[in-house]
Amino acid sequence: MHPVQHRAVLLLPRGEDHRPFPRGHRPAGAKRQGSRVQGAEGPRGMKKGRIPPTPTRNSDSDFFSSDPRPLGPFYSRLRPANGQLMIQTLATVIRNEMIAPGYGRVALACGEGLSRARPGQFVMLGFTDAIDPLLRRPFSIHRLLAGEAEAHGIEVLYKVVGHATRRLSRVSTGEALSLLGPLGRGFQVPPGVKRLSCVAGGFGIAPFVFLAEWLQGRPSAPAVTEIFLGGRSQDDLLCTADFERLGIPVRLTTDDGSCGEQCRVTDPFAAALERERPDLVLACGPKAMLACVLGIVRAHRIPCQLSIEAMMACGMGACLGCAVEGRRDPSRFLHACVDGPVFDAEEIDLG
Ligand SMILES: Cc1cc2nc3c(=O)[nH]c(=O)nc-3n(C[C@H](O)[C@H](O)[C@H](O)COP(=O)(O)OP(=O)(O)OC[C@H]3O[C@@H](n4cnc5c(N)ncnc54)[C@H](O)[C@@H]3O)c2cc1C
Ligand code: FES
Helix, strand or coil: CCHHHHHHHHHCCCCCCCCCCCCCCCCCCCEEECCEEECCECHHHCECCCCCCCCCCCCCEECCCCCCCCCCHHHHHCCCCCCCCCEEEEEEEEEEEEEECCEEEEEEECCHHHHHCCCCCEEEEEECCCCCCCCCEEEECCEEECCCCCCCEEEEEEECCCHHHHHHCCCCCCCEEEEEEEECECCCCCCCCCEEEEEEEHHHHHHHHHHHHHHHCCCCCCEEEEEEEEECCHHHCCCHHHHHHHCCCEEEEECCCCCCEECCCHHHHHHHHHHCCCCEEEEECCHHHHHHHHHHHHHHCCCEEEECCCCCCCCCCCCCCCEEEECCCCCCEEECCCCCEEEECCCECCC
16 A cells, blocks of 8 residues: 555544445546545545645644534544644734833734633744744733724733743734644633632733633623732733723732832732632732642632643643642642643642
């Protein structure tokens, strides 16, 4: 068998007859070109004897659709462990601006494929014009762009910490970035929740702008009651104007006292719990802050969800590099990219 034909056969669903035609029966009109057989439809419209087409890089391609027809059996099998729908696309930079020393915000046009994203989910962003950095990097979805004046897409808030984020800070309008998303499990606000408190450290504030805007667009959804935002100094306290616009009070803290109270962000949060108890707490930030929030909410027996950060190479459950020890079943590792990044506080231990 020709190697090309052999590879195509391996990609076909199990249990089906993978031979192009029963021996000695070739339908009228079917031609043989070399060892490739053409002119006959295979299962689900795929041409037998041919490698399924690779999706074009500059189009929205539903990689993990539950309906295998658009891309054939090959892509329908490439399903991340949480079975969610995601797209791979080239996103066009609409604008990219530095909003504080060391922090930027980039707006990306990427079609309507991201409109199903939920607060707390993330995207993997990469560069198309060089192989270094090779791997895409994970970023929370900061805002959905769906206004009439703006193209459909997303905004990402980033802190410049290394190679990829430095490059991201230099991309200009019209440039293309490789985007995979929406990925992971976002925040889940169950029915009945009326009071919602959020705790954020540094760029951990990124998903809460999306959350606040998303909840405001839903009349029956709860409003965010209060946001506790901490940073090393004033420059790390981002997006306060966004919450002001949405009418959400923000309690600010800094380590150096340059803005807000000089204390850890968990101090005013713990004090507020003594006065009024929220129905749900959501937190996103450095691990030490999350561990502290976890201790406080467990002591008060308040439901809580934590968005954690882990090193991610693939973002879709393939490399197993983002393993997190599960609390319910310590013998089973969870993976931040598909089981998270948002976890119920009862699901994980932060050490
Ligand atoms: C689910 C998720 C959502 C994220 N959302 C955002 C966001 O909204 N905005 C933002 O600025 N960043 C976010 N991050 C972190 C971001 O992915 C890293 O800062 C980025 O990958 C760094 O790439 P780099 O090449 O610039 O840095 P590198 O050169 O790769 O690393 C520079 C430094 O950053 C550390 N670092 C790299 N990746 C991570 C990581 N994933 N977690 C913790 N430390 C890391 C390295 O240890 C090193 O010290 C998120 C990470 C995850 C997992
Ligand atoms: S990043 Fe590859 S499995 Fe999670």
